[in-house]
Amino acid sequence: MIKQKYIVGLTGGIASGKTTVANLFAEFGIELVDADVIAREVVDKGSAGLAAIVKRFGDEILLADGQLDRAALRNQVFDNETQRLWLNNLLHPMIRQKMLDQVNASSSKYVIMVVPLLFENHLDSLVTTTLVVDISPELQISRTMQRDGVSRQQVEHILASQMSRQQRLDKAEHIIDNQGDINLLRSQVGRLHKLFLQQAAELTTKPND
Structure with missing residues (x-):
C-alpha cells in the first residue's frame, strides 16, 4: 500500500491533451506513471x-x-x-x-498518474487528488480526426462510449482548460504545480494515524 505519497490522478477524454499536460509537469521534475x-x-x-x-x-x-x-x-x-x-x-x-x-x-515531491479511464475503472481511489484536462466535444472530434485519420462518425462513437464531459467535470477536484494556446496551458500547469508541492509537503509532515 502507498504511504505518505501525494498522487495526482490525471485524466480527460480522447484527444484532450493528457500527454501534453503530463509532459509539462515532467518539465518540473515530476515523475509520471502512465497507465497506457x-x-x-x-x-x-x-x-x-x-x-x-x-x-x-x-x-x-x-x-x-x-x-x-x-x-x-x-x-x-x-x-x-x-x-x-x-x-x-x-x-x-x-x-x-x-x-x-x-x-x-x-x-519526486509528488507523482502524476496518467489514467484515461481513471473514474471509469475506479482508479481514483488510488490517488490523493484528481485533475481533468478539459476541451469541448467539438474540439475532441476535430483533433481526433486529424490525429488518427478517422471519420467523424468513428470519433462520435468513441465519445459515446466514454464518460460524458459533465460527469468527468463533476468528479474532478482540479480542471485544466486546454482550449487555448500552449502558454495558457503552461501557466495553468505552473499554478497547479505550486499547489501540489504545497499540499504534498503538508501530507508528508502529517503524523501517521
Missing part, C-alpha cells in the same frame, strides 16, 4: 500477461515476431462479453499493481 504505457508492458513479449492470453486464445493472436497482435485480440473480445471480462480480470490487477510499484519507487 504500463498496459502495453504487461503484455510485452515474454510477459506473464501475454503467456496467459496465448493460453486462452491460441497462437493466432501473436504476430510473426512473437509480439501481441492487438487487432487480432480485439476481434476475439469484440462483442464477446465473457472474453472481454476475462481479459479485464487478467490485465487490470497487473496494471494496477505495476502503477503502485512505480509510485512507490518514485522520488
Whole structure:
C-alpha cells in the first residue's frame, strides 16, 4: 500500500491533451506513471500477461515476431462479453499493481498518474487528488480526426462510449482548460504545480494515524 505519497490522478477524454499536460509537469521534475504505457508492458513479449492470453486464445493472436497482435485480440473480445471480462480480470490487477510499484519507487515531491479511464475503472481511489484536462466535444472530434485519420462518425462513437464531459467535470477536484494556446496551458500547469508541492509537503509532515 502507498504511504505518505501525494498522487495526482490525471485524466480527460480522447484527444484532450493528457500527454501534453503530463509532459509539462515532467518539465518540473515530476515523475509520471502512465497507465497506457504500463498496459502495453504487461503484455510485452515474454510477459506473464501475454503467456496467459496465448493460453486462452491460441497462437493466432501473436504476430510473426512473437509480439501481441492487438487487432487480432480485439476481434476475439469484440462483442464477446465473457472474453472481454476475462481479459479485464487478467490485465487490470497487473496494471494496477505495476502503477503502485512505480509510485512507490518514485522520488519526486509528488507523482502524476496518467489514467484515461481513471473514474471509469475506479482508479481514483488510488490517488490523493484528481485533475481533468478539459476541451469541448467539438474540439475532441476535430483533433481526433486529424490525429488518427478517422471519420467523424468513428470519433462520435468513441465519445459515446466514454464518460460524458459533465460527469468527468463533476468528479474532478482540479480542471485544466486546454482550449487555448500552449502558454495558457503552461501557466495553468505552473499554478497547479505550486499547489501540489504545497499540499504534498503538508501530507508528508502529517503524523501517521
